[in-house]
Amino acid sequence: MILDQVIFLITAVVVLTAAILVVSVPKMIHAALWLILALAGIAVLFVLLQAPFFAVVQVIVYIGAIAVLVIFAVMLTRKAMQDDGPQLNRYSVLAAAVSLMLFAVLTGMLLSWDGANNLPVNPAVNPDTIVNLGESLTNPQGFLLPFEVASILLLAALVGAIYIGREHRAGKEEE
Amino acid sequence: MNTIPMSYYLVLSAVMFTLGAIGVIIRRNPLVMFMSLELMFNAANLTFVAFSNAFGNANGQIFVFFVMVVAAAEVAVGLALIVAIFRTRHSIDIDLMNTLKN
Numbered sequence: 001m002i003l004d005q006v007i008f009l010i011t012a013v014v015v016l017t018a019a020i021l022v023v024s025v026p027k028m029i030h031a032a033l034w035l036i037l038a039l040a041g042i043a044v045l046f047v048l049l050q051a052p053f054f055a056v057v058q059v060i061v062y063i064g065a066i067a068v069l070v071i072f073a074v075m076l077t078r079k080a081m082q083d084d085g086p087q088l089n090r091y092s093v094l095a096a097a098v099s100l101m102l103f104a105v106l107t108g109m110l111l112s113w114d115g116a117n118n119l120p121v122n123p124a125v126n127p128d129t130i131v132n133l134g135e136s137l138t139n140p141q142g143f144l145l146p147f148e149v150a151s152i153l154l155l156a157a158l159v160g161a162i163y164i165g166r167e168h169r170a171g172k173e174e175e
Numbered sequence: 176m177n178t179i180p181m182s183y184y185l186v187l188s189a190v191m192f193t194l195g196a197i198g199v200i201i202r203r204n205p206l207v208m209f210m211s212l213e214l215m216f217n218a219a220n221l222t223f224v225a226f227s228n229a230f231g232n233a234n235g236q237i238f239v240f241f242v243m244v245v246a247a248a249e250v251a252v253g254l255a256l257i258v259a260i261f262r263t264r265h266s267i268d269i270d271l272m273n274t275l276k277n
Contacts, residue, residue, distance in 0.1 A: 004178040012187050019191050022210050023198035035210045038191075042217045045187075048179070049228045054220075054239055061243055066213065066250050073254040074206055077261045088201050090270075095200040103193035110185040115229075132233045133240075143237055150244040157248030165255035167262075 008048060015041035028074045036067045053130050184225035192218035203269050205257055209250065216246045 018038035022031045039062045046055035136142035191214055198211025220239045227235025261267050 008179050008183065012183070015187070016190060016194075019194045019214050022207070022214060023194055023202070028204060028206050031207050031210055035213060038214060039217060042221060045184075045221060046224055049184075049224045051224045051228065051236055051239075054224060054236060057240075057243065061247060062213070062217070066247065069250055069254055070206065070210060070213075073209075073257055076258050077206065077267050088203065092201040096197060099193055099197040099200065102196055103189060106189040106192065107186060110189060111182055115181065129233060129236070133236060136233065136237060137240070146241060150241055153248050154244060157251050161251040161255040164252065164259050 004048060007044070011041045011044045011048075015045070028078070029071070032067065032071050032074055035070070036063055039063050039067065050129070053133060181225060181229055184221060188218040188221040188225075191215075191221070205267050205269050208269070209253055209257075213246065213250070216242060 015038050018034045018041065021034040022038060025031050025034065039058060043055045043058040043063075046052075046058055137147045138144055195211040195214035195218060198214065199208050202208055202211070220242055223235040223239045223242070227233060227239075257267055260272065264271070
């Protein structure tokens with residue numbers, strides 16, 4: 001199955017290039033567009049990992065909703081950050097060094113673990129994955145309670161975002 | 176059929192997570208910091224799905240579901256906060272957000 005490896009390598013290169021550009025390009029709107037490319041690459045990797053449901057959810061939720069939210073926020077606050085000003089904060093060199101240490105520790109830990117090289121990534125398709133997901137999300141012995149808590153969290157975030165984001169002129173009139 | 180070793184996925188997500196971490200701590204622009212946060216979420220999700228696949232257990236994918244829920248909530252509230260801060264201070268420079276200091 002050399003095709004899998006070719007697809008993986010191309011996707012990995014695209015994702016990493018897009019991720020580097022998200023972090024480094026000065027214009028926010030360009031960073032948002034590169035972020036969409038990186039998220040699409042992750043969706044491709046989900047397909048390679050036999051997780052079709054999450055590949056679709058990735059496209060709908062991340063590319064469809066979160067990316068649009070980010071682009072709207074960029075457009076609403078565009079004049080606030082001139083794209084030509086200094087982009088890095090005062091401690092950027094120290095911060096980059098700490099991040100590289102984080103990378104060294106992460107890869108060191110992950111690769112020193114035996115399973116990293118022995119554990120097969122299983123290409124055998126399990127046709128019941130989506131059925132399993134749905135059943136365990138609605139099973140009281142499974143993940144029903146966390147599922148309901150997640151819906152409450154989303155409702156709370158919705159109400160909170162509307163409250164924070166609205167103009168407060170109306171509120172002042174009430175006072 | 177071990178076509179793509181697990182370590183490839185792990186290294187890819189480690190690199191992606193580190194890029195996100197670099198973006199969060201060195202950029203001054205909170206929106207770009209949000210985008211870097213999304214990169215970190217996605218790196219973690221990739222690891223969850225890779226392990227879920229390797230162990231043949233769907234629990235990893237269920238965790239990805241909850242990560243996505245929390246990420247969506249975080250982005251909605253965070254972007255509303257940024258827009259609100261922009262409205263009151265006419266700037267979203269992260270170095271100027273020091274009203275709570277002292």
